[in-house]
Amino acid sequence: MKEYNLIINGNSYSVVINEVEETMAEVEVNGTPYQVTIDKPLKKIVSAPATRAPRAAAPSTARTSHSHTQTASTGGSYTVNSPLPGVILEVSVKEGDTVKAGQKLIVLEAMKMENNIEADRDGVVATIKVNKGDSVLEGAPLIILN
8 A cells, every 4th residue: 555645736635555456556535435547557566655756637526625644653653744845834733732633733835835734633742843944855754643
């Protein structure tokens, strides 16, 4: 399983590639499952972190709010990573805060646009890895949720 955060025409899409078999792929875009036909047979995707998200066509039922890339780590914690390089404008939570899915965690300025980084799931803020004014790279850990 691979997870990507794609920004297409200013809209953010969380894309999970569950399975690829020759020219068919099972994917989820913002939680909605799709069957995708690929023009050339591909090798089965190996689970490994991606350094760059591929470009894809936007699905017609996608949300327009900004989301973020998250990766599971050991011990039941969940790391919220930066979807692109930028500068932290605001940290909206404190360590120990309980957050709900969809709640704004951080405001990231990237390419002269403000991007709300939201929680994809409920949790408790265990660690905040950044401060207001910090420059971050794509994929940099921002917040760890338990």
